[in-house]
Amino acid sequence: MTQQNKIQNPAMQIPKSPAMNDRDFINDMLATEKYMTASYSTALNEASHHSLYEDVLTIFNETQNCQRELFNTMFKKGWYGFAPAEQQKLQKSYQQFQGYSNQFPYPNGQIQ
Template identity: 65%
Template sequence: MNSGSNKIQNPETNVPKTPQMNERDFLNDQLATEKYMTASYSTALNEASNQALYQDLATIFKETQDCQRNLYNLMFQNGWYAVEQAQQQKVQQTYQQFNGYKSQLPYTVQ
């Protein structure tokens, strides 16, 4: 973690700074593609009316989501992807906000 900041990031693995795509560029492009694909498969799952098609899409979605997660982990390990650490107060406020929504549901979520 960088001192004085809320960023969580590993030391960055150096890659050539040239006009040609490097390993980081390729992984970043693939990660963006996998994120787009998981969003698209999610929509397809919501709209699938055939059970067999739904099951096939669910399997492909899970494989795509796992691939996306592996790419994210690889980029994070190489210091090419940083995340912001949430402040505890903000986490608590968001939890209370969504916890309050339970009372608006027609049944109680346990």
Template identity: 35%
Template structure:
């Protein structure tokens, strides 16, 4: 397994964990538990961002620049809600 494959696997694992922590935060029955899951979710999202940035830096996670026309269309679509 090379470095790219390893980071892809780690990224998928971290994304899965973030999904679980999000649901745990939503479903928590007490403020203390909710805050704990929220804090762990926040840390997990920071970790996911770091992994993504490292992969993008190495060219392993290509980024596509959205055209202004696409951005304006989405803004318009959601501005009426």
């Protein structure tokens, strides 16, 4: 894949030094928020008390929103990019998961 095919904004220049720069700090915060949302998700799955579940859900949503804002900041500054999906791979995944729907106990996955 060539660099031209990458979906990315022009990268904001950062000083090259052994010290942490803005990109390093935001990347570290983003990694932390991703880890925290995964952990809160586990806590939500295992919460046995409704009030506890509601409190953790509120914290999870705040953390997820923070993670998204950090991601958006990195993308806007050109520090995060994507490779576009190839049509052939998309079609293969679609067919694979379409086949899984035949295994559902209800037509079209709908409970009647």
